Amino acid sequence: MNSTGVIHGINGPVIYLKGKTSFKMSEMVHVGDEHLVGEVISLDKNTTTIQVYEETSGLRPGEHVESTGSAVSVTLAPGILNNIFDGIERPLENIAEEGGAFITRGVSVDSLDKQKKWQTHITVNEGDVLSGGTIIAEVPETQAIVHKCMVPPNISGTVIKVVPDGEYTIDEVLVTLKQNNGETVDLTMTQQWPIRVPRPVHHRYPASIPLVTGQRILDTMFPIAKGGTAAIPGGFGTGKTMTQHQIAKWSDADIIVYIGCGERGNEMTQVLEEFGELIDPKSGNPLMDRTVLIANTSNMPVAAREASIYTGLTLAEYYRDMGYDVAIMADSTSRWAEALRELSGRLEEMPAEEGFPAYLASRLSAFYERAGMMQTLNGSTGSVSIIGAVSPQGGDFSEPVTQNTKRFVRCFWGLDKSLAYARHFPAIHWLTSYSEYLNDLSGWYTDNVSPKFIDYRNRLMTLLNQESSLMEIVKLIGGDVLPDDQKLTLEIARVIRLGFLQQNAFHKDDTSVTLEKQFKMMDVILYLYKVSRKLIAMGMPMSVLKSEGIFEKVIAIKYDVPNDNLQLLDMYKRDIDTFYNNVISKNA
Structure with a gap:
């Protein structure tokens, strides 16, 4: 049983080794003279199959494959954020500095900068009993995020030595633990974790936020x-x-x-x-x-x-x-x-x-x-x-x-x-x-936005579904034959589509909208529908309602109301009341 093997066959990114080896399933290996990165994906009595993460052109039978002794893993430490990696956590900027614009085969660079010193605040003391996941140090990784260095999930013990606050690299020892079996273990900022193994947690919460x-x-x-x-x-x-x-x-x-x-x-x-x-x-x-x-x-x-x-x-x-x-x-x-x-x-x-x-x-x-x-x-x-x-x-x-x-x-x-x-x-x-999260989140919307939020959302969806059904009729015989109440449904659905669902990513106020503004926009649209329906019930034709221009005005809410001045939305209800009175007075 060897920790190396000899390439017997090559099929694109897949290579085969004949004979018994000591490789383990999902183990990371180095393939060929250029030390290409690979992973063991299949083992049987006489054959080992490996997938190679790099281009295999020029690889030939007879070259050796070496074991690394560990699974394909990522390095976890400060320096991950504000970085660009390839699929196996090699930093592309470092590769470009070393080998040019194209990734050369067998290139070997550290995933994270091992020379950079990070300002470190130690959060544990000698005598503390630590278990997996306990935070041992805090590092300002970027202006936005504080990196919390943790005890690896499979380690626990008592702190017997800590370093003072200061600047340290990711590989310098911060804390020394004495485990329950009497062995000591040094903890740095760095962890290695196999990419195909989920990291352990205490328990999972149901969806609620x-x-x-x-x-x-x-x-x-x-x-x-x-x-x-x-x-x-x-x-x-x-x-x-x-x-x-x-x-x-x-x-x-x-x-x-x-x-x-x-x-x-x-x-x-x-x-x-x-x-x-x-x-x-x-x-x-x-x-x-x-x-x-x-x-x-x-x-x-x-x-x-x-x-x-x-x-x-x-x-x-x-x-x-x-x-x-x-x-x-x-x-x-x-x-x-x-x-x-x-x-x-x-x-x-x-x-x-x-x-x-x-x-x-x-x-x-x-x-x-x-x-x-x-x-x-x-x-x-x-x-x-x-x-x-x-x-x-x-x-x-x-x-x-x-x-x-x-x-x-x-x-x-x-x-x-x-x-x-x-x-x-x-x-x-x-x-x-x-x-399918709508019911799970309804309580949050009720408590944090409005008790009417989900009801308003459902009413908008009902109008959009009614529009879809009516459009089948319109395609067959045209829209002029529809009664005015159905014409109103089509018009309000148009307001919903253009004024609410459509969003301009390049407009400073429309690119992102708070939930409060979203709710008030729904409130205005549904109030317009309520008032218009009252007018239709009184015998007012849809053509008269459209001539007032109120529908276009409501569509333009998304552009006309700044996100920091939502009080303006309250004026739209007054405009809708004015529209109602105008239609009544003109057609009395």
Whole structure:
């Protein structure tokens, strides 16, 4: 049994070793003369199968594979935020300095800067009894986030030595513990954690607090909870990435983990440049101060694309354990599933629907299952929310990745290309989307916004559904034959669509809207509907109501009322009362 092996066969990113080896399942290995990074994915009596995270061109049978003795892991320590990594946590800026614009094979760089000294405040004393998850030191990682260094989950003991506050590197010993078995262990700022193993927690909380995004169609119509899961499926150009950008910038998550998984290189470059320029509206500091980017473009090896999702998840769980609310933007899980399909084909596994492996559903469920609001091992509360973009070919939502994703997420924001082509953004269609968190969050909305919030939301949805039914008739015989009460339904639904659901990401007041303003906008729209219905019941024709211009005025609320002057919204009800009196007096 050897800790090395000899390459016998190569099939793209998959290599085979013959004979017995001492490799373990999911162990990280170095492949060939260039020490390419790989992972053991299959073992039997005479064959070891390894997937390689780098380009295997030029690799040949007879080269050696060396064991590292540990699973594929990420380094967890200060320096993660405001950084850009590839799929296996190698910092791209450092790689560019060392090898140029293109990643060279076998490049070996530290995941985090081991020379930088961090200002450290020690939070424990000699004699303290510590267990897994206990915070031992605090480090200001960026202007926005304090990094809390913790005892690794599997270690406990009594503090026998601590260093004073000061500046330390991530590898310098801060605390020495004496474990129950009598052995001592030195604790630094650094932890290693296998990417495929979820980090342990104390227990999971039910969904009860929304992730407020500032986007009306999300917060009001289809909310997601903190610790929740959502999918954004849509064809090319429908706005998946832009929607995720808006959530990243405006949501009330503490930390953003953006995973660019298999996206086009030029699009990924644009994402990286834009994130670097964005200003955090909460603090005025750069948004990157609370963001980590994982870039894995479509021309990078497929095995690294498959791993990038788990790398991002593990980083998110680490910050969750500190007590932060983390939001993961995975763009896109379809490219990840395609990487699974390619690897499965190389391994000659039996394909399922559309060539995807039979275990596609279980891999998706395991990914989304790692979301949640948790009580951490140190007693704090943190959450990981996962928002995964899905790119179905041709915008076909019946394909396997979209259908299997729907089974495991509780929030589905279906993008519609007809809305996108009509310049209606966000292009989330209200008839194909849903949120199962609505009932879970109703108590929070009642306590923190208004007891009427959910009722108003349901009334808007009812009007939009009625519009959909009426449009079937309009397409057949035209709108002129409809009675005035149905014409009013169509007009109010238009106000809802253009004045409430449509949102301009480039307008200073409309790009993000508070829940209070969202509620007051619904209140005005429903009051207009109530007054207009009263006029229709009195025999006033719809043409007279439209001639007053009140519907267009209500649509323009989103631009005309600044977010810091919501009192102006109260004036709109007076305008609607004036509209009512004018119609009565003119037609008396």
